[in-house]
Structure formats: C-alpha cells, structure tokens
Amino acid sequence: MTYSTVQIWGIIAALAVGTFLIRFSFLGLIGDRPMPPIVLRLLRFTPVAVLPGMVAPLVLWPAATDGDPDPVRLVAAAATLAIGIWSKNVLWSMIGGAATLYAGLALTALF
Amino acid sequence: MTTSTTKTKARNAYLAGVRDGTPFMFVVVPFSVLFGVVATDAGLSLAQAMSFTVLVIAGAAQFAALQMMVENAALPLVLLAALAVNLRMAMYSASLVPYLGAAPMWQRALVSYLNFDQTYLTSITRYENSPEMTVPERVMYFMGVATPIVPLWYSMTLVGIFAGASIPDAWALDFILPITFLAMVAPMLKSLAHLAAAAVSVVVALLLINLPSGMGLLIAAGAAMVTGTLVETWLEQRK
Numbered sequence: 169m170t171y172s173t174v175q176i177w178g179i180i181a182a183l184a185v186g187t188f189l190i191r192f193s194f195l196g197l198i199g200d201r202p203m204p205p206i207v208l209r210l211l212r213f214t215p216v217a218v219l220p221g222m223v224a225p226l227v228l229w230p231a232a233t234d235g236d237p238d239p240v241r242l243v244a245a246a247a248t249l250a251i252g253i254w255s256k257n258v259l260w261s262m263i264g265g266a267a268t269l270y271a272g273l274a275l276t277a278l279f
Numbered sequence: 280m281t282t283s284t285t286k287t288k289a290r291n292a293y294l295a296g297v298r299d300g301t302p303f304m305f306v307v308v309p310f311s312v313l314f315g316v317v318a319t320d321a322g323l324s325l326a327q328a329m330s331f332t333v334l335v336i337a338g339a340a341q342f343a344a345l346q347m348m349v350e351n352a353a354l355p356l357v358l359l360a361a362l363a364v365n366l367r368m369a370m371y372s373a374s375l376v377p378y379l380g381a382a383p384m385w386q387r388a389l390v391s392y393l394n395f396d397q398t399y400l401t402s403i404t405r406y407e408n409s410p411e412m413t414v415p416e417r418v419m420y421f422m423g424v425a426t427p428i429v430p431l432w433y434s435m436t437l438v439g440i441f442a443g444a445s446i447p448d449a450w451a452l453d454f455i456l457p458i459t460f461l462a463m464v465a466p467m468l469k470s471l472a473h474l475a476a477a478a479v480s481v482v483v484a485l486l487l488i489n490l491p492s493g494m495g496l497l498i499a500a501g502a503a504m505v506t507g508t509l510v511e512t513w514l515e516q517r518k
Contacts, residue, residue: 169351171351176323176348177327179357179358180327180334184330184335187340187368188392190368191372192387193369193373194372195379195387196391208373210507211366211369212367212507213472213503214367214504215339215367216473217501217504218503219343219464220477220481222346223461224480224481224484226460227461232453244458252464252466253468259305262458265458266455266458
C-alpha cells in the first residue's frame, strides 16, 4: 500500500459519510415518495454483481503464488462456492472453504 | 393505553429484538476478527482499522475497500468499489420507509447507521409478520437486534488487530478474503437471474483485467446488474 496517512484517513472518512448517506437516503431524506420499480430491481442485484467480479481474479491469479494459478486455492474456492450454494449459509461456507484450503496446504507441504 | 403499558410493550419489543439478533453473534465473530487481521496486514494502524470498522460498519464494503487499497487503486476507484458494494443498503433504506418513516429524525438516523444485512433482514421479516406493531415498538425491535451484534463487531475487530501481527504466512490469510467473498455470494445465487448476473460480473471483470485497478470491476458490476434485471424481467414475461 502506497497511500499517505492523510489519504488513508480520507478514504475512511469518505466511506463513513458515503455509507451513512446510502443508508439514510430514503428513510431520512427522501421519505415516502415512491421509487421507480426498475431502480429497485437494478439495486437488488448489486451484491451479486460486484463481489463475483472482484473475487474471480483473486481466485485465478493469487498474489501469494505470484499470479500463478494454484490448485489448492482453486479447489478451496470451488468448495466454498459449492457449500454456500448447497447450505445457503455464509458461515458454513466460510468454514468449509477454509478447512479445504488448510487441508490442501497441509497435503502439499507433506508431499 | 396508559404510559406504563406503552413502556412495557416497547421493552418487550426490544427484548424480542435482542433474542432474534443473538444467533448472528456467531456470524459476526469470524468476519470482524478477519477484518482486524487483514487491515493490520495491509498496513493500517490500530486507530485507522478501528475507525474504519466503527464508522463504516459494513463488512463486505470494508473488505472491498481494503482489497482495492492493497492493489494501490486510485482513490476515487477505492471509494466507488466500496460504495458500490453498499448500494444494496439504499434498497434496504427505501423498504423501511413504510414501517419507520414516521419515527423521529434522530431515531431514523440511528436506524440508518445500524442498517446492515442482519439487522435489516431480521427486522423487515418481523415488521411484515406483525403489522400490529407501533412505530416506537418497531424502532425498539431494530435496536434490540443490533444490541448483541454491534459491540461484538467492534471488539472482535480489535482482537483481530492484535492477533494479526503474530499470524505467520503459512496461514495463507491472503486467500481467506476471497473465501469470505465467495461465502457471502454463494447463498445469493438463488435464481437464474442472480446466476446470470454473477456470471457476467466474472467474465467482464476478467476480460477487463488490464484496465486501471477497479475500473473493470465497475463496468462488470454495471453490466451484471443490467443482465440480472433483464433476465428476471424476461422470466416473468414468459410465465
């Protein structure tokens, strides 16, 4: 990370204000006026539109292996996804993915 | 209704909220510890990491911002990526208006600060199932749900900050973050529209990987939101 201290505090402050304004938007400022249904529909896809695109390069080209695809990390990612889709539970998915990662790393360390 | 029964009902609503929020303590601990660990690992000071967690109080966006910062993305792109992750909360905010819109301004501001996935989803379910609740009862219920979660969110981040410095590379913490994101996304892939949106997000982000950090992701997210909306509309029209 190459930001100055001032820049880091700037990021934190801007995110604090921006996040609060997003949360306060309708409840606090806009009130009861109805929103166009198309906007509501677009907004509903926000998390599923942002997170997969963010995570894909991290899975395919991990920084820890200098960007080379790593079988252990690929399998751990697949396990996380599969458990999450099947169990619909964030916590189980995290635990299963981490367990797969550490099991794989332990196995590669042995052989 | 007398003042004392009003107070009793408000207290009961608060206690019901505390009860319904308690199971989320198990979800909050790993995320908040992890944020402390990853933030320290990325080079944030104790004061910076704690301010982050207390002021922003939104797990996924905090992780997204950190990831962009580790990649040394331009400042506007760090902010855009993290705030884009939080945009769903505008929808949460909008859907609370029919239930809490009549509450005093300071209470609506407090609810807004505490409005994240767990508090929102728990509260809105209760409001829908119990239409007889008064506005003060609804506010108290929301505060109740937040009560077991928020102090734990702060304190476990602090634990992560102190633990982070002593965690060796062999723990592969670099990859705990992608696992966290995947774990958050997987349960959301509940319809064809959501799957299509996720697929477009991945493909476009990978195709645009050589753009300045964060830029490709924003284009990918926009394309994915439009895709999800189009697929959902198309499926509805076919019925």
